[in-house]
Amino acid sequence: MSMRQKIRQDLLDTRITSLLANKDQIHYIHAINPMDTYIEYLFYKATKDDYSGNKAHSKVHYIQIDIFSKGDFTKLQEALEEVLEEKGYIYEDEFDGYEEDTKLYTHKIRVSYKEML
Numbered sequence: 001m002s003m004r005q006k007i008r009q010d011l012l013d014t015r016i017t018s019l020l021a022n023k024d025q026i027h028y029i030h031a032i033n034p035m036d037t038y039i040e041y042l043f044y045k046a047t048k049d050d051y052s053g054n055k056a057h058s059k060v061h062y063i064q065i066d067i068f069s070k071g072d073f074t075k076l077q078e079a080l081e082e083v084l085e086e087k088g089y090i091y092e093d094e095f096d097g098y099e100e101d102t103k104l105y106t107h108k109i110r111v112s113y114k115e116m117l
Contacts, residue, residue, distance in 0.1 A: 003043070003059075003061050003113070003115055004028070004043075006113075007041060007063055007113075008026070008028070010083060010084070010087045010089075011026050011039065011041065011065070011080075011083075012026065013079075013083045015079045015082065015083055016039075016076070016079050016080055016083055019037075019075055019076045019079055020035075020037060020038065020039070020076070021035045021036075021037070025037065025038035025039065026038070026039045026041070027039065027040045027041075028040075028041060028042070029041075029042050031068070034068065036069065036070045036071070037067070037068065037069040037070070037071070037073065037076065038067075038068050038069075039065060039066065039067055039068070039076075039080075040065075040066045040068065041063060041064065041065045041066070042063070042064055043061055043062065043063055044062050044063070044064050044110075045061075045062035046059055046060065046061050046062065047059070047060050047062075048060075048117075049114070056117060057116065057117055058114050058115060058116050058117055059114075059115045059117055060112050060113070060114050060115075061112065061113045061114075061115060062092065062110065062111075062112050063089070063110070063111050063112070063113065064108055064109070064110050065080060065084075065108070065109045065110075065111070066106055066107070066108050066109075067080070067106065067107040067108075067109075068099075068102075068104045068105070068106055069104060069105050069106075069107075070103065070104060070105070071105075073105065073107055077107055077109075080109065081109065084109070084111055088113065089111040089112065089113050090111060090112045090113070090114075091109075091111055092110040092111055092112055093110050094107065094108060094109045094110065095107075095108050096108075
């Protein structure tokens with residue numbers, strides 16, 4: 001399973017999707033026709049690691065997951081963090097924002113995941 005398939009599958013956990021209008025509100029990179037609350041995710045960096053000689057034995061993927069909402073997204077944020085931690089993702093950082101043009105609040109969570117090659 002590719003890393004893109006893994007993160008998608010992990011984000012489709014019912015603890016997350018039950019807090020969205022439907023599971024179609026989880027988008028890779030950019031949402032098309034989003035609802036009031038939705039999730040976007042993207043890979044922003046990858047590095048190879050654990051070298052033996054000239055061969056890398058692991059790859060670390062850095063992923064940003066964005067929650068967009070017009071209201072309180074606390075339960076969704078908590079569910080997302082619980083699922084990601086349970087699935088082996090490592091917390092990197094998080095930050096809040098507000099998009100003036102869409103009038104949506106945003107919460108961005110950055111995690112990493114070490115894939116053994």
